[in-house]
Amino acid sequence: MKEYVSWTPRLTTHVDTIDEQHKELYQRLNSVVDAIMQGKGKEEVEQFINFLLEYTRFHFGTEERYMEQFQYPGILTHKTDHERLTREVQTMAEQLRSRGADSMLVVSVTQQMGQWLGDHIGTIDTALGRYLKTRL
DSSP, X not given: OOOSSOOOGGGOOSOHHHHHHHHHHHHHHHHHHHHHHTTOXXXXXXXXXXXXXXXXXXXXXXXXXHHHHTTOTTHHHHHHHHHHHHHHHHHHHHHHHHHOSOHHHHHHHXXXXXXXXXXXXXXXXXXXXXXXXXXX
């Protein structure tokens, strides 16, 4: 499988649990993009959205436990972003249920995820990682 979005060292949080979960997200997104390139995106997007529903609950819970445990000063902003991202995934799931995995949804999912990876992981999570690195 070709890699379309790449995990780079600048994305690391230095918290193994969080980094492994992020890497799984990258791998799953690459699988979806690969399927799209092969003309099979509609089949894969449903599985990906279902993965995201579980992932946001599990992964955000992991990060928020770290933030609470180590009294992260940016916890409110970070949790607000988690809530926004969770709503976006729920909206994707609602669109999937109402219209199916049409081309618009496939494009929307990949675009939103690309933005999420850069904006959230690339800035917000790495800031959390810098903070946690000094406390772990």
